[in-house]
Amino acid sequence: MQYMLLIYSDENCWTEEEMQSCFQKSMRISEELAAQGKLVSAAPLDSITTATSLRVRDGKRQITDGPFAETTEQLGGYYIVDVENLDEALEIAARLPPAEKGTVEVRPLFPLPEKVEG
Amino acid sequence: MKPVNTAINQQLSQLYKEQSGKVLATLVRLLGDFELAEEAMHEAFSVALDSWGNKGIPANPTPWLISTARFKAIDTFRRNKRFSELEADVQRLINELEEYNHEVSTQEIEDDQLRMIFTCCHPAIDPKIQIPLTLREVCGLSTEEIASAYLVSPSTMAQRIVRGKNKIQKAKIPFVIPEITELPERLEGVLLVIYLVFNEGYAASNGDSLLRVDLSNEAIRLARLVLSLLPDSEVMGLLALMLLHESRRYARTDADGNIILLEDQDRSLWLQTYIDEGMALVQQAFTNGQVGSYTLQAAIAAEYAKSTGITDWNQVIRLYSLLLQVEPSPVVELNRAVAIAMRDGEEAGLKIIDSILASGALQDYHKLHSTRGELLVRSGQISSAIAAFEQALVLVKQAPEKRFLVQKLAQLKSQ
Numbered sequence: 281m282q283y284m285l286l287i288y289s290d291e292n293c294w295t296e297e298e299m300q301s302c303f304q305k306s307m308r309i310s311e312e313l314a315a316q317g318k319l320v321s322a323a324p325l326d327s328i329t330t331a332t333s334l335r336v337r338d339g340k341r342q343i344t345d346g347p348f349a350e351t352t353e354q355l356g357g358y359y360i361v362d363v364e365n366l367d368e369a370l371e372i373a374a375r376l377p378p379a380e381k382g383t384v385e386v387r388p389l390f391p392l393p394e395k396v397e398g
Numbered sequence: 399m400k401p402v403n404t405a406i407n408q409q410l411s412q413l414y415k416e417q418s419g420k421v422l423a424t425l426v427r428l429l430g431d432f433e434l435a436e437e438a439m440h441e442a443f444s445v446a447l448d449s450w451g452n453k454g455i456p457a458n459p460t461p462w463l464i465s466t467a468r469f470k471a472i473d474t475f476r477r478n479k480r481f482s483e484l485e486a487d488v489q490r491l492i493n494e495l496e497e498y499n500h501e502v503s504t505q506e507i508e509d510d511q512l513r514m515i516f517t518c519c520h521p522a523i524d525p526k527i528q529i530p531l532t533l534r535e536v537c538g539l540s541t542e543e544i545a546s547a548y549l550v551s552p553s554t555m556a557q558r559i560v561r562g563k564n565k566i567q568k569a570k571i572p573f574v575i576p577e578i579t580e581l582p583e584r585l586e587g588v589l590l591v592i593y594l595v596f597n598e599g600y601a602a603s604n605g606d607s608l609l610r611v612d613l614s615n616e617a618i619r620l621a622r623l624v625l626s627l628l629p630d631s632e633v634m635g636l637l638a639l640m641l642l643h644e645s646r647r648y649a650r651t652d653a654d655g656n657i658i659l660l661e662d663q664d665r666s667l668w669l670q671t672y673i674d675e676g677m678a679l680v681q682q683a684f685t686n687g688q689v690g691s692y693t694l695q696a697a698i699a700a701e702y703a704k705s706t707g708i709t710d711w712n713q714v715i716r717l718y719s720l721l722l723q724v725e726p727s728p729v730v731e732l733n734r735a736v737a738i739a740m741r742d743g744e745e746a747g748l749k750i751i752d753s754i755l756a757s758g759a760l761q762d763y764h765k766l767h768s769t770r771g772e773l774l775v776r777s778g779q780i781s782s783a784i785a786a787f788e789q790a791l792v793l794v795k796q797a798p799e800k801r802f803l804v805q806k807l808a809q810l811k812s813q
Contacts, residue, residue: 281570365572366522388569 289382320360423510512670635693636681642699645672711741728759
């Protein structure tokens with residue numbers, strides 16, 4: 281069962297030092313999960329100030345700077361893990377450093393039907 | 399048409415109430431699916447109605463029901479075309495089910511029930527849904543019964559329950575008893591669900607339709623079940639607390655649903671068997687060691703329920719102080735202030751209440767103002783008391799409490 285762990289926090293509440301320590305801890309957890317065959321993929325995201333939003337309306341592209349919604353916590357990274365059940369995914373989420381500052385949303389990936397021949 | 403055997407029908411519906419939770423829990427483990435398990439269980443009960451009509455109910459019906467449902471599920475799997483693309487998986491499950499031909503042991507059934515309770519009360523499920531889900535899947539109440547108990551339409555309640563089952567299925571909440579390290583935290587969640595069910599029943603037990611399911615009794619039944627499966631001291635404490643509250647059910651209001659204060663209650667209306675059992679459980683919880691908030695609240699309730707009618711205020715204050723350590727809260731502080739007023743006089747109690755108010759807490763809590771009013775009356779400060787009760791009246795929501803305050807104010811103003 282695959283879950284995506286979406287990491288939300290206020291990116292302004294991290295000091296440079298905390299950020300570095302978070303990266304190191306996260307990388308160690310990623311390596312550990314990879315060794316156990318539980319990691320599908322993971323990455324931190326660059327600052328929200330680098331984000332671009334796009335919508336297509338009436339066939340026309342609307343491109344704007346940043347996300348639309350003003351929220352206090354921004355998506356800052358993600359993990360996709362392949363584990364037995366929700367409890368195991370929650371256990372991994374609880375070990376992620378940003379869980380102590382922000383929120384980790386745990387969502388099962390929607391299983392697509394397997395491709396039918398023909 | 400077959401003649402309807404009413405006696406067996408009645409026995410079966412009683413059996414359903416007692417056994418469906420057990421049967422369902424084991425089926426959910428075996429089938430890994432709530433819908434399939436429920437369907438198979440209902441089929442098993444309908445087979446039982448046919449086959450027991452002549453022979454009577456067997457001595458140990460649970461394993462029979464589980465086994466019958468298991469075969470019904472295999473039939474369903476075989477019939478069901480929508481599984482065709484999953485043939486291998488389904489075949490594996492069918493094989494497993496066919497091989498599972500030993501009689502389900504009592505231990506397995508009990509473990510499955512615990513799994514069911516912890517799954518329905520999993521913190522990943524909305525607390526508003528944990529409650530009806532538990533009543534439905536563990537207690538075997540119908541969706542209609544739960545809906546009427548919570549005064550919502552059956553379709554709204556059905557939606558909530560479906561949402562809960564979907565969450566379990568889709569997010570793959572495991573059907574397990576939590577690991578020992580997580581157990582205290584998870585048990586806390588289960589106990590909270592039980593206590594919320596009880597409080598709903600306790601608050602709503604007046605003047606409502608007799609058809610409404612008695613939630614207080616369901617909560618007590620559920621706590622007994624959890625205690626039998628998991629003899630933890632806080633489970634004892636919670637069961638004791640509920641029994642001690644419930645013992646005063648018939649004494650705490652008059653025929654019109656008006657509140658009667660503890661000191662004015664007719665003690666002959668208290669249910670002594672509940673009090674005895676509650677007190678014994680408090681004792682047992684204390685001997686067990688680690689005492690938590692439910693046990694302390696029960697110990698306080700036990701102190702008030704003593705047959706002598708004389709409350710040991712030192713003991714009550716000691717228990718409230720312990721409770722404040724376990725669970726710091728201004729409401730507990732308020733209750734402790736009342737006990738202190740009883741021991742040291744109104745002024746001492748009022749001083750604490752004023753300091754709670756000064757801290758900014760409980761300003762909108764009607765009970766703080768009515769308690770303050772009561773202490774002011776006792777110390778002869780009638781006009782301040784009237785102001786306090788008027789403040790309480792503005793904040794109160796429940797009708798019986800409102801009537802109580804109106805009466806109180808009329809009495810004071812006529813003096």
